[in-house]
Amino acid sequence: MISDDEILRSLVHQVSKAAMSGSERDVITYISRPLWKLWCHAVGYPEDSEPTQWLGLHKTRRVYGSETVVLKSDLLFSVSFQSE
16 A cells, blocks of 8 residues: 555655646646545545645645646546646
8 A cells, every 4th residue: 555655755746846947836736536535645634625726825725736636537646737
């Protein structure tokens, strides 16, 4: 099983890499429902949480600040890229 720490490091690295020299808020992340639930667990959100729009650091539920879209799938995957 993947540890919470591994999930955090991997997804934060993915978003940071996509942001390059910009902000994490300039990145969009597509993430499968199972991986989103693992992310939520790792960061202490309820696992049935849905992503939110940018509301600030403490009220926002997103993958490391990126715009987050949860996709219906049984697979574990995510992809992040700089939005236009």
